[in-house]
Structure formats: C-alpha cells, structure tokens
Amino acid sequence: MARIQDVAKHAGVSVASVSRVLAGLPGVSEPTRARVMASVEALGYRPDLAARRLRSRRTDTLGLIVSDIRNPFFMEVSRAVEDMAYANRLRVMLCNADEDPEKESFYLQMMRDENVAGVILSPTLARLNNYRPTEYPFPVVLVDRCNSMVEADAVVLDNMDASLRLTRHLVDNGHRKIAFFYGASSATGQQRYDGYLSALAGAGLSPIAQALKPTVEEARIAARNFLERQRPLPDVIVASSGLILLGLVEALRDTGLKYPDDIALAGFDDMPWTRLLTPAITVIAQPTYEMGRSAIELLLARIAQPEQVVRRIMLRGELIVRESSQARRAPPSAQQ
Amino acid sequence: MARIQDVAKHAGVSVASVSRVLAGLPGVSEPTRARVMASVEALGYRPDLAARRLRSRRTDTLGLIVSDIRNPFFMEVSRAVEDMAYANRLRVMLCNADEDPEKESFYLQMMRDENVAGVILSPTLARLNNYRPTEYPFPVVLVDRCNSMVEADAVVLDNMDASLRLTRHLVDNGHRKIAFFYGASSATGQQRYDGYLSALAGAGLSPIAQALKPTVEEARIAARNFLERQRPLPDVIVASSGLILLGLVEALRDTGLKYPDDIALAGFDDMPWTRLLTPAITVIAQPTYEMGRSAIELLLARIAQPEQVVRRIMLRGELIVRESSQARRAPPSAQQ
DNA sequence: CTGTTAGCGCGTTCAC
DNA sequence: GTGAACGCGCTAACAG
Numbered sequence: 001m002a003r004i005q006d007v008a009k010h011a012g013v014s015v016a017s018v019s020r021v022l023a024g025l026p027g028v029s030e031p032t033r034a035r036v037m038a039s040v041e042a043l044g045y046r047p048d049l050a051a052r053r054l055r056s057r058r059t060d061t062l063g064l065i066v067s068d069i070r071n072p073f074f075m076e077v078s079r080a081v082e083d084m085a086y087a088n089r090l091r092v093m094l095c096n097a098d099e100d101p102e103k104e105s106f107y108l109q110m111m112r113d114e115n116v117a118g119v120i121l122s123p124t125l126a127r128l129n130n131y132r133p134t135e136y137p138f139p140v141v142l143v144d145r146c147n148s149m150v151e152a153d154a155v156v157l158d159n160m161d162a163s164l165r166l167t168r169h170l171v172d173n174g175h176r177k178i179a180f181f182y183g184a185s186s187a188t189g190q191q192r193y194d195g196y197l198s199a200l201a202g203a204g205l206s207p208i209a210q211a212l213k214p215t216v217e218e219a220r221i222a223a224r225n226f227l228e229r230q231r232p233l234p235d236v237i238v239a240s241s242g243l244i245l246l247g248l249v250e251a252l253r254d255t256g257l258k259y260p261d262d263i264a265l266a267g268f269d270d271m272p273w274t275r276l277l278t279p280a281i282t283v284i285a286q287p288t289y290e291m292g293r294s295a296i297e298l299l300l301a302r303i304a305q306p307e308q309v310v311r312r313i314m315l316r317g318e319l320i321v322r323e324s325s326q327a328r329r330a331p332p333s334a335q336q
Numbered sequence: 337m338a339r340i341q342d343v344a345k346h347a348g349v350s351v352a353s354v355s356r357v358l359a360g361l362p363g364v365s366e367p368t369r370a371r372v373m374a375s376v377e378a379l380g381y382r383p384d385l386a387a388r389r390l391r392s393r394r395t396d397t398l399g400l401i402v403s404d405i406r407n408p409f410f411m412e413v414s415r416a417v418e419d420m421a422y423a424n425r426l427r428v429m430l431c432n433a434d435e436d437p438e439k440e441s442f443y444l445q446m447m448r449d450e451n452v453a454g455v456i457l458s459p460t461l462a463r464l465n466n467y468r469p470t471e472y473p474f475p476v477v478l479v480d481r482c483n484s485m486v487e488a489d490a491v492v493l494d495n496m497d498a499s500l501r502l503t504r505h506l507v508d509n510g511h512r513k514i515a516f517f518y519g520a521s522s523a524t525g526q527q528r529y530d531g532y533l534s535a536l537a538g539a540g541l542s543p544i545a546q547a548l549k550p551t552v553e554e555a556r557i558a559a560r561n562f563l564e565r566q567r568p569l570p571d572v573i574v575a576s577s578g579l580i581l582l583g584l585v586e587a588l589r590d591t592g593l594k595y596p597d598d599i600a601l602a603g604f605d606d607m608p609w610t611r612l613l614t615p616a617i618t619v620i621a622q623p624t625y626e627m628g629r630s631a632i633e634l635l636l637a638r639i640a641q642p643e644q645v646v647r648r649i650m651l652r653g654e655l656i657v658r659e660s661s662q663a664r665r666a667p668p669s670a671q672q
Numbered sequence: 673c674t675g676t677t678a679g680c681g682c683g684t685t686c687a688c
Numbered sequence: 689g690t691g692a693a694c695g696c697g698c699t700a701a702c703a704g
Contacts, residue, residue, distance in 0.1 A: 051681035273609030387697035
C-alpha cells in the first residue's frame with residue numbers, strides 16, 4: 001500500500017502539499033496540484049482511514065440502530081438512510097437492536113467507540129422513558145419512536161391521530177366491539193393504543209386490548225389463544241403494526257375463521273401483501289422512505305449546526321380502506 | 337475522554353501493562369490486572385479505536401454487501417450475519433449495492449479503505465464473471481451468487497436442482513406451456529433458468545422465457561404486458577425470485593386473471609405472504625438464515641486460516657407445493 | 673512480570 | 689506557495 005510519503009516523493013513535493021491537495025484546501029499552485037493528482041493516480045494511493053481518523057478526530061460515519069431489521073418498515077427506513085448516505089459519501093453502520101435494551105446499549109457504546117458523527121435511533125421504551133440527549137457524545141435523531149416529553153430531534157408518524165382515524169373508521173362502519181393488539185414495549189405501540197382508546201371513548205365503547213411482544217410469532221400465538229377462548233368474539237381486531245397484523249392473519253388462518261365475516265381486521269403498515277390478500281386489508285400506510293430521508297436530513301443539519309433548535313417532524317398516516325374492515329352486518333337501522 | 341496514559345497513571349503502572357490487561361494477554365500479575373481494571377472502571381476509559389487500528393492494522397470489522405436490501409432474502413441473511421457478528425463481538429458494515437456494479441465497486445473500495453477483516457458479498461453478474469479473489473486485500477465469501485468457474489468460498493442454493501425440481505413438479509402436474517420470468521442480471525437467475533430449461537428438455541417442451549430486472553415493479557410491468565398480449569396464455573408462469581413473484585401476482589391482479597384457473601403460478605422464496613394468499617403459492621423455500629450463518633462461518637474460518645482449501649456450501653431448496661400450481665384441467669387422458 | 677520507547681500514517685501548525 | 693516536524697492514542701518489541 002502506497003502511503004502519503006510515497007506520493008510526495010513520486011510527485012517531488014512534500015507530504016504537506018499532498019495532504020492539502022487531497023483535502024481540497026486552497027494555497028496550492030495549479031501545477032503542484034496536477035502533479036500530485038497524477039502521482040496519486042499512478043500509485044493507486046488511498047489515504048489510510050485509521051490514521052486520518054486518529055489525526056482528524058472525525059470519521060464521516062453515521063450509525064443507524066433499528067429495533068427490528070425484519071420489520072419491513074425499518075428496511076425501508078434503512079434503505080432511505082443508506083441512499084442518502086451514499087449520495088453524501090458517508091458511511092453507515094447499521095445495527096439491529098432486536099428490541100433488546102442490552103443490545104441497544106451495546107450498539108450505542110459501539111457508536112461512541114467508533115466516534116461516529118451522529119446516530120439515528122429507534123429507541124426501546126426503556127431508553128426513551130429516561131432519554132437524556134446529553135448522555136451521548138454525538139447528535140441523535142430518533143425515528144419512529146418518540147414522545148412529547150423528550151426534547152430531541154425526531155421523525156415520527158402522528159400515531160395517536162392515525163390510530164384514532166383508523167378506529168373511527170371502524171366505528172363509523174358499524175363495529176362496536178373493537179379489539180386492539182399492540183406492542184406495548186414501544187412508544188409507538190402505546191401511542192397507537194391511546195389513539196384507539198380515545199376513539200372508543202368518543203363513541204362510548206369499551207376497549208378490548210391485548211399487549212404483546214411485537215413479533216409475528218408472539219402475535220400469532222396470542223391471537224390464536226384469543227380467538228379460541230374469547231366469546232363472544234369482537235367485531236374486529238386492530239393490529240398496531242405490520243408484524244402483529246401478519247401474526248393475526250396467520251392465527252385467523254390457523255383457527256379457520258374468515259374475515260371480515262367472522263371477524264373484521266385492520267392494522268398498520270401497508271405491506272405488499274395487505275392489498276394482495278382476499279379480502280384485502282385496511283391499513284394505515286406510513287411514509288416509510290420519507291421518514292428515513294427526513295431522519296438523515298435532520299441528522300446532517302444537526303451535525304452542521306449543533307446548536308440549532310430541536311425539530312420534530314410528525315408525518316401523517318394514510319388510511320387505506322379495503323374490504324377487511326367491513327362490518328358483518330349493516331349498521332343499526334336506527335342510524336339509517 | 338480518558339486515555340490509556342491516564343489509566344496507567346491512575347493505576348500506578350505503565351501503559352504497556354494497561355494495554356496487556358485490555359488485550360487479555362498473559363504475563364500480568366493478578367493484583368496488577370485488578371488495579372488496572374479498577375482504574376479503567378473509575379475513569380470510564382474506552383480505548384480509541386482509530387489509534388488501535390492504526391497501530392495494530394486490524395479492525396475487527398466485517399463487510400456485508402448485499403445486492404438488494406429490500407429483498408427479504410437478503411434481510412434474513414443480514415440478520416443471520418448480524419447475529420453471529422454480535423455474538424463474536426465483531427462490527428458489521430452493511431451496504432446495499434442495489435444491483436448496481438458502480439455502487440458495488442464503491443463499496444468494495446470502501447471496504448479496502450476501512451481495512452475490514454473480510455467481506456460477504458452477493459456479486460453482480462459482471463463482477464462474478466471476471467472474479468479474481470486475489471484482487472481484494474481481504475478474504476471474500478460469496479453468498480447467494482456463484483458459479484462453478486469461480487474459485488471462491490461461497491454459500492449458495494443448488495439453484496439448478498431446485499429450479500429443475502420445481503419445473504418437473506409443474507410438468508408432472510400436467511402443465512405443458514411453462515413460462516419463466518427471471519432476473520437475467522444475476523448468476524442465480526441464470527442458473528434457475530438453466531434448471532428450468534433442463535427440465536423442459538427432459539420433457540420435450542419448449543421454453544417461454546422472459547428476462548427482466550429483478551424488481552417488483554419491473555416484473556409487474558413485464559408481466560402485465562405479457563399477460564395482455566401473449567395469446568394463447570401459457571399454462572403457468574414461474575418466477576425466479578420472491579420479488580419477481582410478487583410483481584407477477586400484482587400483474588395478475590391488475591389484469592383480472594385468476595390463478596390457478598386462468599394461469600397457474602409458482603416461484604422462489606417462501607415469503608410470508610405466499611402461504612396467506614388464496615390460493616396459496618407453490619414455491620421453493622430457501623434456508624435463508626442458514627445461508628447467512630454459513631457465510632459468516634466460512635468467512636471467520638478463512639480469516640483464521642487464510643490458506644485453507646476453498647469451500648463451497650450448496651444448500652438444497654425445499655419444494656413447497658400449494659394450490660397455485662394446480663393444472664387447469666386433468667393431465668391429457670393419454671397419460672392416465 | 674513490568675516499563676520504556678519507537679513508530680503506525682496522517683493532518684496541521686509554523687517557519688521559510 | 690511550500691516543507692519540516694510534531695503528535696493524535698495506541699500496540700508491540702525489547703530491555704530490564
């Protein structure tokens with residue numbers, strides 16, 4: 001591997017000049033610049049990142065810590081972040097905390113060690129609940145999960161509102177006994193639960209809630225138990241995330257129940273299969289790519305302007321009504 | 337930030353001793369070790385990775401370059417790699433080459449610059465076709481994509497065999513006009529195409545092939561055109577990947593055609609939705625997690641033993657027969 | 673078993 | 689506009 005010394009020798013200049021040319025600094029004559037560039041080319045020189053980082057104390061690297069990489073939502077977010085980083089010639093370290101606070105801590109520690117320029121994080125509930133921005137030596141942008149207590153740059157869906165609208169849609173369609181399966185271990189799940197409660201309260205209905213771990217398998221098992229034991233069945237079940245929704249559909253399949261006739265269905269995240277199933281499934285679609293893009297934009301802005309005012313971007317979910325949320329029977333005739 | 341000097345001073349020992357303790361090297365007395373650890377704790381010392389890497393010329397970092405992060409197949413692979421890396425306290429840099437040779441080159445260059453210990457790569461066809469292992473200063477394990485010409489550690493599905501079995505299943509079920517939609521820009525797609533051709537040849541049938549870019553959108557558009565123009569329609573369409581399969585299903589939906597009655601369907605990758613659709617879809621399931629795990633195992637073995645013999649792990653796909661591949665009508669009565 | 677010391681390769685003063 | 693020299697923080701070789 002050629003070093004900066006070799007380039008300097010080859011070009012007949014000093015290492016300082018080479019460094020200046022490579023950094024694009026002014027104060028280098030055009031002929032010198034040209035000769036340096038030629039030598040860099042000729043020798044196939046590449047700066048040693050370890051040395052550069054040690055010396056400059058910068059890394060041009062971002063961290064992205066998602067809570068579940070299997071979740072298509074986070075895949076889209078990751079993709080957006082990755083795209084933007086590539087465009088800005090930044091490196092990204094993608095880590096999967098797997099909803100595990102310990103793994104999350106490990107990775108945040110790793111980000112410190114790596115001396116990253118900033119981190120995009122979808123925090124576990126535990127971390128969010130006593131979140132201290134000053135705890136980290138790098139700027140952090142929260143994505144997907146945040147609450148109004150926390151003073152931090154963030155990009156989130158308006159979960160409360162989206163869930164409220166989804167639940168109201170169900171109420172308006174004649175559903176009365178509305179069950180809610182949600183991931184209680186994340187702020188997002190809780191907020192969506194709150195939106196659900198709020199809509200029910202407005203309609204004078206009582207909640208039927210089931211908190212669970214936000215994985216397909218957990219949801220499937222919980223839903224199977226629920227569907228086998230709960231009598232009478234509710235009119236409809238709402239899932240607070242795409243993963244839970246998938247588990248629900250599988251449980252329905254397991255138990256032989258048909259939606260929307262035996263029980264209706266709705267949820268979050270417009271995954272590819274939600275519109276392909278027959279009947280297709282009513283969901284709140286999230287602007288996932290946009291969320292990832294906004295997150296990295298916030299982060300880059302914060303890195304450029306550390307003292308900038310805290311910004312929270314709240315995006316609106318889109319209610320996509322499909323067949324799965326139709327009521328078994330027409331609304332009470334009193335309403336007609 | 338505390339430095340190693342500070343720890344040494346605090347513990348009343350030399351920096352060398354601190355370094356030895358931290359590296360877990362032998363030749364340190366227990367009392368010294370204890371005092372060093374106490375000081376590390378007291379000062380919250382964390383070694384500077386840039387300095388350590390500059391000095392040691394090692395990074396404890398692996399690269400993972402996948403060709404499409406939106407593909408659930410690569411998500412599972414990534415997850416497996418990530419799990420194993422976490423268990424081994426290794427860092428992973430996950431990059432998405434997006435089927436773009438230029439991006440792929442950029443990331444491989446980046447891996448060089450980062451001085452990673454090794455890379456797991458699902459190469460574009462262009463790169464695979466003139467693959468030179470010696471071109472890289474780090475060991476590389478190929479995943480998902482490889483061919484017998486290439487002398488490299490690799491973990492792949494037995495694509496030829498899997499595709500052959502899938503196609504034979506269709507032939508056995510009475511299908512005669514079998515179309516194949518495949519991603520021609522990857523070795524995997526080509527091998528699956530070859531398996532298809534081989535099965536057709538064995539049955540004396542002629543191919544109806546459609547090469548395309550392996551994305552949902554491309555497949556959807558290509559399939560829509562095909563379904564609208566091609567007359568008579570084939571008996572069945574096979575998709576060489578889960579993404580293409582999804583595009584096919586969407587196109588079927590777009591054109592109002594029903595499977596398996598109007599046209600049957602089969603494909604690769606047992607994505608969650610393939611068994612949820614009605615009718616459910618016949619697929620070859622890949623052992624995705626296992627592939628990721630094997631890949632990193634190969635890589636770690638190669639790093640430990642650079643001169644070890646080249647190993648190629650070829651896994652078998654599992655044919656999962658569902659309703660989508662049923663023939664419109666019973667096989668010709670001559671066969672009965 | 674422990675300490676001293678010489679770089680790893682680069683960026684950045686500070687002279688010239 | 690250019691070059692010499694120092695040091696970022698650490699590991700490893702060597703001396704004791």
